[in-house]
Amino acid sequence: MKKWLLLGIALYSANLAAFPRANPVPGGIALVPLAPASGQPPIVQYAGSRVTVMPIDNQWMALVGIPLDAEAGTQSLRLQNGATVNFQVKAKQYKTQRINIKDKNKVNPDDESSQRIVRELAIQKQIKAHFTEGAATLDFIKPAPGRDTGRFGLRRVINDQPRNPHSGMDIAAAKGTPVKVAAAGRVLYTGDFFFSGNAVYVDHGAGVISMYAHLSAIDVAVGDAVQQGEVIGKVGSTGRATGPHLHWSVYLNGEAVDPALFLPNKK
Ligand SMILES: [Zn+2]
Structure with a gap:
């Protein structure tokens, strides 16, 4: 009984720690929802580079690294079928x-x-x-x-x-x-x-x-x-x-x- 309880807690905390926090600013991370997660993850590119895609809550999610010199405003991901998915980058001033x-x-x-x-x-x-x-x-x-x-x-x-x-x-x-x-x-x-x-x-x-x-x-x-x-x-x-x-x-x-x-x- 105790063993199962501990296992449950371990799985829960592993889940909590499993993804980076989103902070869509230059030098931050945008989490962009793509499609319901089934089969193979979609192949996604940002500025010509392959993007990390992971299932989160039954949804394929793009984990986009935003360059430090990115402009604030709308940015686009490109899917393999040619479709684009937009996301917003907020401005940030670093010290x-x-x-x-x-x-x-x-x-x-x-x-x-x-x-x-x-x-x-x-x-x-x-x-x-x-x-x-x-x-x-x-x-x-x-x-x-x-x-x-x-x-x-x-x-x-x-x-x-x-x-x-x-x-x-x-x-x-x-x-x-x-x-x-x-x-x-x-x-x-x-x-x-x-x-x-x-x-x-x-x-x-x-x-x-x-x-x-x-x-x-x-x-x-x-x-x-x-x-x-x-x-x-x-x-x-x-x-x-x-x-x-x-x-x-x-x-x-x-x-x-x-x-x-x-x-x-x-x-
Ligand atoms: Zn250093």
Whole structure:
């Protein structure tokens, strides 16, 4: 009897944690209802990229990652049969964060570094847009304990120069702190990047990708299956970083979205 009760509670809470919160702003997520869920999920594209589609309450739902530079107003999804489904994006102003980086080459890269950056951006663009057919795993945990020191979307001014907005969540943690994968999946890529430093990308299926950067050590290899909470590396300050911390990104349809939307709301 007790066992069944516990199982019921476990299933209920798993259900609650199973989907990100919608926040249809630039850098947020739009949940767009498509059709009653039966058979195969519809194939949906947004700005030329495949979109994550999941059944929610017997309805196929598109989980759209809205680019940070998206315009507010009406946006469209394109279905395989040519039909379009509209959704609304609301405006959002992100705050500015000023940081100082000691390594000047990480702020104003020399020619050799610039060439490396261009190569790496192309690789990262491809990884972020990876789409594996099947269901997505959307039950997420925070990958390391610690204070949020850099929220997603902050407009960055580095050494007094404007740079790209912040594409993830920064979590303060000491060097060597274990980094736990946010959700079950498969290691898609590991590498050493000019800005991200040692980084691990994990594929959670159906276009949901997470990324962990500035690591001092990587403990997994490409192709490894990982369970939620499994240690994939250690906190560090490799790449462009002011000090040891974990940079955590989540991508939907190749676009970085606010990872906080995948965690229980603290407010
Ligand atoms: Zn960061």
